[in-house]
């Protein structure tokens with residue numbers, strides 16, 4: 001684990017800042033409140049401290065992790081970046097035990113607070129996709145126990161407790177106003193929604209219009225899923241007009257929640273994205289489509305748009321994902337959701353410019369500390385750096 005070296009043992013090394021990309025529209029320069037999922041199921045990713053330089057240069061203000069990787073949380077200490085950290089499904093049973101929950105928080109969260117801004121914990125990911133009713137039954141008790149532990153530690157106001165769901169928890173989503181949850185999950189979801197309302201935490205959904213297109217490429221209009229100009233659809237019950245599928249998916253989740261008696265819970269998108277490559281049978285998984293989806297998505301985030309049913313609530317979105325992850329199992333698309341290749345090269349140009357510093361060193365256990373960087377506006381070589389220290 002990386003420990004900050006004391007200055008007396010520090011070694012000044014030369015670093016090379018690699019210019020990654022620039023575009024005519026430079027979204028980043030205008031400042032984006034973009035959230036990114038930083039998945040690490042790979043054996044070729046740059047060190048968290050290098051990634052922290054990349055993400056800060058992109059002005060990324062919010063990051064979602066699937067664990068509570070201390071190397072990442074340390075690399076972002078004293079930054080303005082806020083974090084969602086994750087507890088995997090394998091922890092749910094233990095988290096129903098107050099002592100184990102307290103141990104987890106004191107080992108994984110407390111050491112990073114307050115210097116790293118951790119604002120949320122997702123307890124489990126897509127638990128209802130697991131086909132494991134035991135895990136489903138642990139979900140709410142685990143969330144309750146983690147929340148009470150935070151209350152006891154006086155941290156519940158700064159760290160919210162939630163979980164992320166796949167859209168497969170819906171049995172119907174068309175038209176959006178008739179969205180409903182699967183009946184067999186209702187016994188878990190009703191008390192879960194009551195808990196969200198009680199502690200005022202958001203309901204997170206991983207929403208992929210890509211899956212809808214892939215499963216039905218002859219019927220789902222590509223422009224509708226890619227946020228391109230198209231005629232869209234009008235919900236006959238509400239007369240609301242939808243010109244993209246992501247809005248429709250989000251409003252169908254709002255409708256499903258309302259059908260269970262709640263209008264007091266905010267829905268956020270914890271993952272959305274589009275793969276730039278896929279197997280032959282994965283319709284739509286192309287570089288061009290990924291570039292359109294994510295480019296249009298970023299523009300939409302920048303415009304702070306709401307959905308047709310909630311036009312005044314800007315949709316809170318975390319893009320999936322920062323890097324292509326070469327160790328992910330499943331079809332080829334799973335390993336190709338990244339905005340960046342592991343070497344820091346953008347997979348396509350959607351107007352995000354950033355730097356991944358490259359260490360001119362013969363050890364890859366070293367990482368950079370205290371690298372100054374700033375945004376490029378004109379010249380690709382207009383950057384500053386001062387020194388960096390060895391860490392092991």
Ligand SMILES: *[C@@H]1O[C@H](CO)[C@@H](O)[C@H](O)[C@H]1NC(C)=O
Pocket residue numbers: 028029030031032033059375
């Ligand atoms: C980064 O984003 C923030 C808020 O979105 C904005 O105020 C700031 O100017 C941006 N900084 C740069 C260097 O783009």
Ligand SMILES: *[C@@H]1O[C@H](CO)[C@@H](O)[C@H](O)[C@H]1NC(C)=O
Pocket residue numbers: 090091094100
């Ligand atoms: C759950 O707790 C048991 C007993 O303390 C421990 O052996 C096990 O490793 C824990 N599981 C996880 C996923 O941490």
Ligand SMILES: *[C@@H]1O[C@H](CO)[C@@H](O)[C@H](O)[C@H]1NC(C)=O
Pocket residue numbers: 129130131
């Ligand atoms: C759950 O079951 C469904 C239907 O039997 C299957 O398609 C899916 O792959 C299963 N999911 C997991 C995570 O095992």
Ligand SMILES: *[C@@H]1O[C@H](CO)[C@@H](O)[C@H](O)[C@H]1NC(C)=O
Pocket residue numbers: 370386387
């Ligand atoms: C980084 O280094 C600069 C110059 O060496 C120094 O002034 C600054 O305080 C350092 N910042 C941190 C966070 O250590």
